[in-house]
Amino acid sequence: MATASSHDRAPPAVPAWSERLARWAYGTALRLATPLYFLKLWRRGAAEPLYRMAWAERLGLGERSPPGALWLHAVSMGETRAAVPLIAALRERHPGLRLLLTHSTATGRDTGRELLREGDVQRWLPLDTPGAVRRFLQRHQPVAGVLMETEIWPCLMAEAARRRLPVVLANARLSPKSARQGQRLRALLHPAAARLWLALAQTEADAQRLEAAGVGRVLVSGNLKYDLQPDESVRARGEAWAAARPQATRPVLLMAVSREGEEAALLRAWHERRGTGALRPLLLIVPRHPQRFDEVAALVRQAGFSLARRSDWTGQDLPPAEAWSAEVWLGDSLREMPLYYGLADLALLGGSFEPLGGQNLIEAAACGCPLLMGPHTFNFQEAAALAEEAGAAVRVSSLDEALDRAAALLADAPALAHQAAQARAFAARHRGAAQRMADAIAPLLAAAPLSR
Structure with missing residues (x-):
């Protein structure tokens, strides 16, 4: 502390x-x-x-x-x-x-x-x-x-x-x-x-x-960001979405607050892993900047993936049935990060897979979302080091390693639950x-x- x-x-x-x-x-x-x-x-x-x-x-x-x-x-x-x-x-x-x-x-x-x-x-x-x-x-x-x-x-x-x-x-x-x-x-x-x-x-x-x-x-x-309490009603809505999945065993992998260059690299790597079976995760991408929402949607379609956009069902309690059949979701909304963290089983930290310095990982920890972060976290150096030390986040050296580690973690429910508990404890300890x-x-x- x-x-x-x-x-x-x-x-x-x-x-x-x-x-x-x-x-x-x-x-x-x-x-x-x-x-x-x-x-x-x-x-x-x-x-x-x-x-x-x-x-x-x-x-x-x-x-x-x-x-x-x-x-x-x-x-x-x-x-x-x-x-x-x-x-x-x-x-x-x-x-x-x-x-x-x-x-x-x-x-x-x-x-x-x-x-x-x-x-x-x-x-x-x-x-x-x-x-x-x-x-x-x-x-x-x-x-x-x-x-x-x-x-x-x-x-x-x-x-x-x-x-x-x-x-x-x-x-x-x-x-x-x-x-x-x-x-x-x-x-x-x-x-x-x-x-x-x-x-x-x-x-x-x-x-x-x-x-x-x-x-x-x-x-x-x-750091004031430890004192930010996620909106519990918004986070709970994300958990309700997760519980409503037609395929209850299909996990959700989130790329949180992604930055320029990361989405294209992620989609290329995701395409290489295509066809890995019925349990293939739903990929959810939430860009950092709202002016890039349409750009990222175009990247998803150009990569050959079916897409569902959060903005298409704003105001509905649950996503429409057809959204769950999409391969990629785009989180093109503002002030709903707790929802996305509540929905996700595991998140990748945006800004950390290109030399951009990373994004705030504290909100993910406060929501109890397990996190994988790339090598570039210099904008949040101490928070990243403390999260890694506390077991609230895991450091990987590349996007490919992140996806390999994600596949292993998503198949290990006890490990995910343990990291989620460590994340919540870490966030509380530094308020x-x-x-x-x-x-x-x-x-x-x-x-x-x-x-x-």
């Missing part, structure tokens, strides 16, 4: 002239690239219409909000969901707290809507140019800022420091790869990191890298980060006015 410990060693400073020059060049480049940025948003909006709304907010414009809210930035869906237990803990300590919730992606904004209460507002995070961040902070005047995980922006941090606005990096992580990349932009990123009031690191290793990156004060507080982080942030909220 992660324990709170502090790091207060001040890193060497970047000369002021060097930082000003780097930040001027950075801000100028972003201003010149603004038309291209909006063109990118427009193109993404063809698949995700939220990207085409409220563009003025991207420039720090738009409707003002009453001053004194806690500003919390969660870039996308994963960070927004991770913020849920922290927000709950902060509201418990400070009833009536108002939130200014910002995001950068459509999935983040859509997920964040569910967290809003009366008096809260939701905005896009502005482009990191001096003018946009100045207008944003002037329009909203938050009492403090909380940035989730990795979001440190040079112009934003400089303007916050000028306004004496304390900013905390919560659930902070910094992979070795990102740390090396950051060193190449040290003149720009080191001063931005140094302006943080506090970083609440997931692990001791993250804390050490954050210090080296310029953060002056770090507290090791654990508590939300309370520790709320304790650290709470002093900043003393001046926050109440909305209710």
Whole structure:
């Protein structure tokens, strides 16, 4: 279990002239690239219409909000969901707290809507140019800022420091790869990191890298994702689906939160194993990004497999009978991962079979779903190592080895049950980060006015 410990060693400073020059060049480049940025948003909006709304907010414009809210930035869906237990803990300590919730992606904004209460507002995070961040902070005047995980922006941090606005990096992580990349932009990123009031690191290793990156004060507080409780009604629906299988002995193998390149490789390997008998598992693929749902569906059909899509029976209590005859299912829905984990007998961890750093394995553990993970888990290095040590997940070296191991495990019900129990115990053992982080942030909220 992660324990709170502090790091207060001040890193060497970047000369002021060097930082000003780097930040001027950075801000100028972003201003010149603004038309291209909006063109990118427009193109993404063809698949995700939220990207085409409220563009003025991207420039720090738009409707003002009453001053004194806690500003919390969660870039996308994963960070927004991770913020849920922290927000709950902060509201418990400070009833009536108002939130200014910002995001950068459509999935983040859509997920964040569910967290809003009366008096809260939701905005896009502005482009990191001096003018946009100045207008944003002037329009909203938050009492403090909380940035989730990795979001440190040079112009934003400089303007916050000028306004004496304390900013905390919560659930902070910094992979070795990102740390090396950051060193190449040290003149720009080191001063931005140094302006943080506090970083609440997931692990001791993250804390050490954050210090080296310029953060002056770090507290090791654990990972908020352990505190996320899966929706039991959604998970139970998945178990009900599993119980309703026409072929009760046919297992379900899940590729969870898959990334680019993984689905095609999986389908090729699956095709090579085709025709292995009546007990061949149902393959369920849930892509990480919703804009890729149609792309993955096309990959499945091109590989010659029959396909059933979750979106075709949304709102039904059980999948239609014809869906069970399909060789591959596509989980093309949002906020239903507990359902898929409840349905699956075994899962493969997406993002770990290509050099992409892996995905969050904690939700699978909390749902009691046995897990096989590939060699690439550097974005969740400690969680992956702890899960492997606890017997909650098994490491394999390749996708082919994963499928061979999956075949053996799916034929061994006692081994699957044991790993499922180890997964639940592992997830429970590491909870508590939300309370520790709320304790650290709470002093900043003393001046926050109440909305209710």
